[in-house]
Amino acid sequence: MNPEPNASDPQMHRILVVDDENIVLVALRETLRREGYDVATALSAAEGLEQLKQGPFSVIITDHQMPGMTGLEFLARVKEIQPDSTRILITAVLSLNTVIDAINKGEIYRFIVKPWLREELLATVKNAVQRFELICRNAVLQAATLAMNDKLSRLNKSLEEQVGRVEDQNKQLGRMNQALEENLQRSVNLCVRTMETFYPILGSQARRVFELCKAMAGSLGLPSDQRQILEISAWLHDIGMVGIPRQLIKRWHETPGGLNEAEKRLFEQHPVLGQELTSFMSPLEAVGQIIRHHHEYFDGSGYPDRLRGEDIPWLARLLAVSVYYAECNFDGEGVMDALKLGSGSQFDPDAVRILMRSLPQTIMPKRQREVLLSELKPGMVLAKGIYTANGLLLIPEGQELNATFIDKLRNHNRINPISQSLLVYC
DSSP: OOOOOOTTTTTGGGEEOSSSSSHHHHOOOOOHHHHHEEEEEEHOOOOOOOOHTTTSEEEEESSSSOOSSHHHHHHHHHHHHHHHEEEEESSSSSHHHHHHHHHHHHHHEEESSSSSHHHHHHHHHHHHHHHHHHHHHHHHHHHHHHHHHHHHHHHHHHHHGGGHHHHHHHHHHHHHHHHOOOHHHHHHHHHHHHHHOOHHHHHHHHHHHHHHHHHHHHOOOOOOHHHHHHHHHHHTGGGGGGGSSHHHHHHHHHOGGGOOOHHHHTTHHHHHHHHHHHTTTTGGHHHHHHHHHHTOOOTTSSSSSSSOOGGOOOHHHHHHHHHHHHHOOHHHHHHHHHHHHHHHTTBBBHHHHHHHHHHHGGOOOOOOEEEEEGGGTTOBSSOOOOOTTTTEEEEETTTTHHHHHHHHHHHHHHHHHOOSSSEEOO
């Protein structure tokens, strides 16, 4: 297991770049070093393997077409040597099916097409570093959980042998169960923050879905374990989106019918990736199943497994209607009409009825959308505060914009560009 880096210090993240073209190697090295990363380089796959013996790396970036060993072959070796490092492939020409197969097998995390855009490269590396941090932190949490489970087993045995200490030991057991629950909640919170960092709208979307699922769980009187599975599934239903390019997610939100077949196939893998990302802790195994199947259609035409009817887990059918309601761009009457129209084909009719019955008890967060600085208009209300690069607040969350505020932001941006996402309420 690689040691956990200090997430607040980019220099603590070591990145290995492998390319047989020195000019490309220098360009990547200097670009990443300017962002504060500790960058090591290698002119061949063999030299890169030697570098791996010198210590762990957070991210490993390699060209595909290299003499002696291809990038995919090199990264397959890397996976054996440093399995927690995030692996990125740079290529000019490569079959999309080959890349998707490599991603699904866990051999690579993302790929970058030459010539790359600097912003896309840096965003990909940043996400790769965050993935590495998430793996390290989850490993720590999992180790703590395993240690506590082991201790719990020994305590249970002690209970049988020491009847006179039952009360004290039960209290200790309760404290340990609480610690496990807190670890689980911290893991979920970390995943939600990861989604928000990667694509802010995913965080606000998760909050809307959570409120709907919470209301439905209360309306049905679900047992506590089923309620927890449904609510955690609501928080993490889009965690698999972190494996999809941001621009593709943006296009899907704006024009879902505008994706080509290859993009659709890639997009339809996000529930599968979501299941994989939630499998790091045993309490989330059931959550992974719900996430995998929340895009199945009642008539069998959904994805990824084309399940139909009652073959789709019940909680996944409840999650499906809540996700649709939370994402739908129609007004109140429009979304209700769409749900009724899809009842029996896209949605389980019982799930639709339960959602409608639960809506009066639901406190829904406002919808949010991401806008460009040039798209700001008077009357818009900020869903997230806007800060300077130094962390000083320019305009607070909830502020209704007018011409003065917008001019202030644009003037500031001309001098010190605003890099954060701009979120407004719909």
